[in-house]
Amino acid sequence: MTERARRAQIxxxxxxxxxxxxxxxxxxxxxxxRAGLSSTGLISYHFADRAELLTEVVRDVLGRFGAFxxxxxxxxxxxxxxxxxxLTAQIDFSAGNRAAMRALRRxxxxxxxxxxxxxxxxxxxxxxxxxxxxxxxxxxxxxxxREFDPDAMAVFVLALRxxxxxxxxxxxxxxxDVIRQELTTMIDLATRGNP
Amino acid sequence: MTERARRAQIxxxxxxxxxxxxxxxxxxxxxxxRAGLSSTGLISYHFADRAELLTEVVRDVLGRFGAFxxxxxxxxxxxxxxxxxxLTAQIDFSAGNRAAMRALRRxxxxxxxxxxxxxxxxxxxxxxxxxxxxxxxxxxxxxxxREFDPDAMAVFVLALRxxxxxxxxxxxxxxxDVIRQELTTMIDLATRGNP
Amino acid sequence: MTERARRAQIxxxxxxxxxxxxxxxxxxxxxxxRAGLSSTGLISYHFADRAELLTEVVRDVLGRFGAFxxxxxxxxxxxxxxxxxxLTAQIDFSAGNRAAMRALRRxxxxxxxxxxxxxxxxxxxxxxxxxxxxxxxxxxxxxxxREFDPDAMAVFVLALRxxxxxxxxxxxxxxxDVIRQELTTMIDLATRGNP
Amino acid sequence: MTERARRAQIxxxxxxxxxxxxxxxxxxxxxxxRAGLSSTGLISYHFADRAELLTEVVRDVLGRFGAFxxxxxxxxxxxxxxxxxxLTAQIDFSAGNRAAMRALRRxxxxxxxxxxxxxxxxxxxxxxxxxxxxxxxxxxxxxxxREFDPDAMAVFVLALRxxxxxxxxxxxxxxxDVIRQELTTMIDLATRGNP
DNA sequence: TATGAATGAGGTTTCATTCAT
DNA sequence: CATGAATGAAACCTCATTCAT
Numbered sequence: 001m002t003e004r005a006r007r008a009q010i011x012x013x014x015x016x017x018x019x020x021x022x023x024x025x026x027x028x029x030x031x032x033x034r035a036g037l038s039s040t041g042l043i044s045y046h047f048a049d050r051a052e053l054l055t056e057v058v059r060d061v062l063g064r065f066g067a068f069x070x071x072x073x074x075x076x077x078x079x080x081x082x083x084x085x086x087l088t089a090q091i092d093f094s095a096g097n098r099a100a101m102r103a104l105r106r107x108x109x110x111x112x113x114x115x116x117x118x119x120x121x122x123x124x125x126x127x128x129x130x131x132x133x134x135x136x137x138x139x140x141x142x143x144x145x146r147e148f149d150p151d152a153m154a155v156f157v158l159a160l161r162x163x164x165x166x167x168x169x170x171x172x173x174x175x176x177d178v179i180r181q182e183l184t185t186m187i188d189l190a191t192r193g194n195p
Numbered sequence: 196m197t198e199r200a201r202r203a204q205i206x207x208x209x210x211x212x213x214x215x216x217x218x219x220x221x222x223x224x225x226x227x228x229r230a231g232l233s234s235t236g237l238i239s240y241h242f243a244d245r246a247e248l249l250t251e252v253v254r255d256v257l258g259r260f261g262a263f264x265x266x267x268x269x270x271x272x273x274x275x276x277x278x279x280x281x282l283t284a285q286i287d288f289s290a291g292n293r294a295a296m297r298a299l300r301r302x303x304x305x306x307x308x309x310x311x312x313x314x315x316x317x318x319x320x321x322x323x324x325x326x327x328x329x330x331x332x333x334x335x336x337x338x339x340x341r342e343f344d345p346d347a348m349a350v351f352v353l354a355l356r357x358x359x360x361x362x363x364x365x366x367x368x369x370x371x372d373v374i375r376q377e378l379t380t381m382i383d384l385a386t387r388g389n390p
Numbered sequence: 391m392t393e394r395a396r397r398a399q400i401x402x403x404x405x406x407x408x409x410x411x412x413x414x415x416x417x418x419x420x421x422x423x424r425a426g427l428s429s430t431g432l433i434s435y436h437f438a439d440r441a442e443l444l445t446e447v448v449r450d451v452l453g454r455f456g457a458f459x460x461x462x463x464x465x466x467x468x469x470x471x472x473x474x475x476x477l478t479a480q481i482d483f484s485a486g487n488r489a490a491m492r493a494l495r496r497x498x499x500x501x502x503x504x505x506x507x508x509x510x511x512x513x514x515x516x517x518x519x520x521x522x523x524x525x526x527x528x529x530x531x532x533x534x535x536r537e538f539d540p541d542a543m544a545v546f547v548l549a550l551r552x553x554x555x556x557x558x559x560x561x562x563x564x565x566x567d568v569i570r571q572e573l574t575t576m577i578d579l580a581t582r583g584n585p
Numbered sequence: 586m587t588e589r590a591r592r593a594q595i596x597x598x599x600x601x602x603x604x605x606x607x608x609x610x611x612x613x614x615x616x617x618x619r620a621g622l623s624s625t626g627l628i629s630y631h632f633a634d635r636a637e638l639l640t641e642v643v644r645d646v647l648g649r650f651g652a653f654x655x656x657x658x659x660x661x662x663x664x665x666x667x668x669x670x671x672l673t674a675q676i677d678f679s680a681g682n683r684a685a686m687r688a689l690r691r692x693x694x695x696x697x698x699x700x701x702x703x704x705x706x707x708x709x710x711x712x713x714x715x716x717x718x719x720x721x722x723x724x725x726x727x728x729x730x731r732e733f734d735p736d737a738m739a740v741f742v743l744a745l746r747x748x749x750x751x752x753x754x755x756x757x758x759x760x761x762d763v764i765r766q767e768l769t770t771m772i773d774l775a776t777r778g779n780p
Numbered sequence: 781t782a783t784g785a786a787t788g789a790g791g792t793t794t795c796a797t798t799c800a801t
Numbered sequence: 802c803a804t805g806a807a808t809g810a811a812a813c814c815t816c817a818t819t820c821a822t
């Protein structure tokens with residue numbers, strides 16, 4: 001079996017284990033069991049460290065996540081449409097990758113601020129924020145949006161995204177359509193220029 | 196030393212340790228050191244379990260948090276004012292209890308879904324949500340708010356709260372005033388009835 | 391059981407294990423078995439590190455060794471007599487502490503030059519050499535010995551000591567008396583002034 | 586690549602690794618790295634055992650060592666001259682093969698008494714001793730040396746050799762000339778017949 | 781109650797070795 | 802012959818917990 005495939009398999013099992021058990025109980029034994037490995041040594045063989053494994057998990061999920069969202073954004077032109085796409089894309093990805101998203105949040109909460117996985121995460125949040133603020137700034141400049149502080153609004157939009165994701169994480173996805181509709185309305189109300 | 200005082204002391208040390216080190220590194224040794232205890236056995240003596248200790252930490256923080264917010268809410272009458280008070284109270288408590296809030300989030304993220312501390316947390320989130328939705332429903336009924344889905348809006352408001360708290364956690368509190376102002380505006384725009 | 395006694399017991403078991411099996415096979419399991427401990431964790435409880443345990447072994451043996459030799463040296467006054475006492479004391483100690491001496495040599499050979507146990511050892515060798523050279527220098531000054539280079543002779547005397555000890559380590563002590571007698575003669579011939 | 590050459594290459598890398606790191610840290614990985622091998626499996630392929638590899642290392646060094654000394658001895662006829670040649674040859678070989686000699690000592694010190702590498706070593710020491718004792722016995726018989734116990738004197742001479750080598754190992758070789766000169770004098774004094 | 785030594789399970793990691801390719 | 806992934810035993814160490822004092 002090729003190294004790459006094995007690493008992917010282990011990362012995938014780690015995501016499952018962390019999502020299900022939490023970071024501290026997602027031991028090598030649990031991960032190995034989920035991946036069908038015969039020895040925890042095989043994990044150490046492919047990853048130098050527990051830290052490296054967690055970093056890889058974060059990198060993997062964030063990578064897929066980012067690619068998914070960027071592809072959706074590219075389909076739209078106006079700032080308002082992109083803003084909507086930004087939110088719905090993330091909600092859709094999350095709905096389809098619940099375990100991965102849950103694992104992500106758990107790793108982030110467990111890690112020391114100085115730890116490598118957390119740095120990757122912090123960078124993403126920051127770049128998310130900057131990109132979104134820029135999008136909003138453009139929308140204001142073009143007159144699509146009313147005048148507001150783009151940084152503050154970026155915080156709110158990201159917050160709404162996270163909150164919705166968190167809600168979807170813990171409840172059945174029945175609500176999804178209502179929430180999606182209301183979210184769009186709310187964002188529109190909060191951002192649009194005077195009619 | 197009285198049992199009660201000792202337990203409180205240990206809980207307090209546990210909050211420090213968890214906030215600083217994360218759940219998995221907040222060992223009894225670390226907690227004992229922070230509490231000035233000479234033996235980790237003393238923690239086991241006062242708490243049946245690690246789970247019981249964590250549950251107690253959650254209960255303690257949530258208790259203080261809830262009392263603080265309720266007191267603030269009681270000062271207001273209209274739904275709109277209570278909504279604003281709900282948000283600012285939580286932001287203020289968080290700003291003054293950063294370690295406790297961070298510990299809370301870490302415990303929640305680390306716990307197994309079935310674990311007792313996580314259940315306490317889930318209950319709180321649910322009651323938060325229900326209380327808020329009821330508040331919004333009242334506001335709609337009284338004509339203070341426009342017609343929206345109160346459950347969805349509750350999700351959004353809680354999301355905004357969490358996002359703002361998270362932002363304040365990781366950045367200097369300079370932004371606090373701008374964000375607070377913009378938040379009020381946004382909530383008003385999103386909720387108010389037609390002018 | 392007091393900490394001190396437990397540490398001594400573990401050190402003693404470690405000496406046995408190292409002497410018998412060599413450094414790399416003297417695992418915590420072996421040591422725990424020899425000490426009658428129920429868990430290897432108990433060794434970790436009393437010693438921070440394997441390095442600390444080995445350092446302690448070295449310190450223990452060298453301490454007893456040094457005390458024994460100094461006591462013997464103090465019984466004599468002339469340089470020639472002290473030189474003889476120096477040699478015979480060490481031979482006697484070694485004969486009575488074969489396991490300890492063997493463990494010492496093994497630790498020294500295994501350790502990196504930078505390791506802490508080896509530093510303790512290197513210091514002892516150096517101080518041995520200096521003390522002996524000074525003794526020889528005095529003997530020359532007083533006319534007890536012929537003119538020779540005291541540093542070189544110190545090397546030889548220590549070499550003879552080590553060689554004899556090594557020989558005694560690997561062979562039955564039958565030869566002890568002959569060797570002791572011949573050694574005295576040899577040293578006399580090599581050091582004494584012209585008659 | 587021929588089997589023979591590969592084995593030699595591995596042995597050579599093992600010598601380096603052991604000399605530098607000590608027995609317990611000279612893992613297959615280290616050895617493979619030093620030999621430029623791409624897999625530790627290759628070592629297992631050419632040597633049945635770690636024990637066999639160590640035995641081979643010992644055999645290799647001792648073989649070269651012995652050949653070197655024998656060649657030097659053959660240049661001399663009198664017992665006194667051969668005794669001097671015996672010592673200087675060993676010192677010279679050691680000076681030119683420091684890593685190999687250090688590896689040798691480390692293997693010996695680490696090995697279980699029953700282990701194969703140690704047996705090879707013990708045999709050498711014994712044969713060294715016997716050859717030397719025989720040389721001395723001859724010298725006495727021929728009247729070149731005074732009357733002494735040849736076995737004891739052999740112990741001393743070997744001891745002097747080892748001590749000098751050890752000293753040279755740990756100190757700059759500046760002292761070499763003084764020590765060599767003094768050693769000759771000392772041996773002469775200790776062995777020569779009455780003048 | 782408090783102490784601190786003891787316990788035993790379990791953590792990650794490394795090792796020599798095997799085996800399919 | 803060579804490779805490198807896989808194996809499983811065993812290493813050291815830490816943890817929450819227990820227990821005698």
